[in-house]
Structure formats: structure tokens, C-alpha cells
Amino acid sequence: MQTIHAQILATGDELTTGTLVDSNSAYMAEQLEMMGVSVRRHVTVGDDMDDLVRALKDIGEQADVALVTGGLGPTMDDLSAEAAAKAAGVDLELDEEALAWIEALFKSVGRNLGRNLGESNRKQAYFPQGSVRLDNPVGTAPGFSLTIGKCRFFFMPGVPREMKRMLTDQVIPRIEEMLEDVTISGMRTICTYGMPEARVGELVEDVADGEPGMKLGLRASFPVIQVKIYARAESKMGVERILDDGTDKILDRLKNNVFSVGGRNMEEVVGLMLKDEKATLAVAESCTGGQIAHWLTSVPGSSEYFVMSAVTYANTAKETMLNVSRKTLMRFGAVHEETVKAMAEGARQIAKTTYGISTSGVAGPAGGNEEKPVGTVCIALATPDDTFVYRFHSPFGERDRNIKIFAMNALDVLRRHLQGLPPPSWAREYKP
Incomplete structure (x- = not known):
């Protein structure tokens, strides 16, 4: 199969110098x-005409499709259109429709900002001969498509x-037309939590063996590990069969560590289960300083099940807001099973919810001791x-990573309970 x-x-000096992080690519x-x-290669080039032309020609000899970002603005360092024309061996020409769009935009918006259309903005309406304009309904810089090599x-x-x-x-529909002449393709994302990336890789490394149309990929999106199944076949039915076969094998290998087979994150999965159960939650x-509440409330519709969050950092707050007894705090301290038990029960009782979850630990980098080291x-x-x-004990000494691990552990405990699954094997259950 082709x-x-x-x-x-x-493109852009701000990327090569590290001033901005390239999230677009x-x-x-x-x-x-x-x-x-x-996707075979990622390339980053600064605002230099010779470097850009060289990169465009190089890619034109190697790839079938290329996506380029940056360099379409009105300033002197926006070089993409001119560089593309040089690489393709053609001239730039004015696109009257694009110019009319830019002029109309400045009349409606620029006036309110005290700006007038200048010659530098007209530059954005010039494209290489033979290119196809890609309209930009949310900005002043149109894009374009062009064949080079x-x-x-x-x-x-x-x-x-x-x-x-x-x-x-505009871009994806055009690429899909190209794919119609090749093969049908598809992708499925399986999300796992609770095992390191290396272990996940070992368990699924031979899943695609014997399947010429299947390819696997791993992506670590801390603290979640995603297993991606890529399928190519002559028909949509063939793609679905490959994806289903791969999913079945991965579920068999990773078992309860899989929390989603459709790319949903943990907070979405937990939210859907709470909604299905018509249950409510207090935190x-x-x-974790509000991390759990932030994740849960980032999901649209979470008001149906999420009721309350209390970030009780100080012991006095645990006592006054959650009704944790002073005796418990004095005897056991903030980081103890008896304390979080009282916190979860207090949150549930105060908010009158179905469930309550709580966290207390040592995120680090300081504050740990022999009994409760950083990561507890x-x-x-x-x-x-x-x-x-x-x-639980996290192996990380970094505060940010520990906070995410702690929050994800809490959601995973809730997820497993809602699914009727046992707690993770690396969790030590407290039995007073």
C-alpha cells in the first residue's frame, strides 16, 4: 500500500532562539x-531567506505533503511567500480578492484600533504564481498552497x-482528497495510567506483528501513556477491523490500566461515569492545591456532578472547613490516612454528595522525612x-510532577471504584 x-x-527567529515554544508542529x-x-521530519528555520529557500527545496524533494507555519505577516521578517516563490522558481503576484478582504477588514476593525492599511499589509495579498489561496476568516494573513518539487x-x-x-x-479536506487516491486510513488512541512508558511498550510491542496494515506508537503525556493504533486498508471496514483487533489485544495486555479507548482524558471518563450514575462529587x-478540581471543571457539563472543592492547605482550614477533629490532626498530622479519611468524609457530608475524595501528602522538594518522604x-x-x-509513593522529587501524579491517583481510585475494579496493585490500602 502506498x-x-x-x-x-x-519558521521564525522566535522559535530558533527559544523565545517561543513551537506548539503548532x-x-x-x-x-x-x-x-x-x-510524519517523517520536523524542521525549524529562522527568518533567513537563503535558509528558508534551501529548506523548502529540500522538503520538496523528500515529502509528499508539507505543512508550514509562520512568515505570512506584514513585517520585513515575514518571508514565507517570497521564499516559496523563489523555491518554486516563480514570481509573486497580487491576489485582488485577498487585497479586498484585507482592506475590508481594516475598514471594520482597524478604524476602531486607530490603524490604517499600510503598504506592509498589502504585502499579505501577494502569493506565488500557481498557488491556491487559503482564506483566513479569523486573521489578516491568508495562507496558500503550492507545489514545490x-x-x-x-x-x-x-x-x-x-x-x-x-x-x-481548508488543509485537512485537501489532504483527504489526496488520500482517496491511496488507501483508507484510521487511528485510535488508547489511554493508560499506572505503568511506566517502558513497561507499556514491552507489553504491546508485538501487537502489530503479522498485521501489514497496522502500526503502533506510544506517546507520553505525563502522567498518562497513550498507545496509538494506526491502520491502513483498502476499505473502511478493513480499517475498523484492524483497529478493533489491535484494541482487543492491547486491552488484554494492559487490562485495568486502560481507562479510555477513544482518547478521552481521565477527568472526562470519570465525569461520564458520574453522570451515568447520576452521582455527585466533592473534593x-x-x-494537590486544587489540581483535581481544575481538571474536573475543565470538562464542559461538569456542573451536573461536581459540587464543591475545598483547598485546605493549613490544618486550621481542615478543622474549620471540613470538620476534621483537632484530636486527629494533633495525633496523626496532616499527612496520614486518618486525616484524609476525615477530609473526604467531611467534604461529602458538607456538600451532601454521593462521593468525596481527598488528598494530603508531601509534594516536595522539601518537607519529607524518613516516615513520610517526598512523594508520599x-x-x-x-x-x-x-x-x-x-x-501511594511517587518516585519523583519534582513538585509539579508529584502534584499531577497525586491528583491522577485520586481520580484513578474513583474511576476504578465506579467501574467495580480493584485498586491499583501499587496502592497500599489502609486498614486501621
């Missing part, structure tokens, strides 16, 4: 891989919001029938 190979080119690569397009290039703005809109509306956080966290889940309490 495969379309792609490369991604990001990661987003575009993911979208291409989801379509079944193989054997490769079809798509030039888009560097502003992420504008790039994503153009990619979705009491100490060491206690987590409690209060249910209508009982309260389950666990102690």
Missing part, C-alpha cells in the same frame, strides 16, 4: 497521524488560533457505604 509522507516546517503532527499520514505545501499563519482554523477548514485537597500521598474516597483509604 503511504503519503509528510514533513512539518516551522506538535498539533499538526497529531492531526496528520490521525489521518494516517506518516514533488511536494504539495500548505502555508499557514503562525498564530495557533488562525493555524488551527485554516488546518481544519478536599491539600497537597494519602488519598481517601468516601462513598455512601464506606470510606477507602490508600497510601
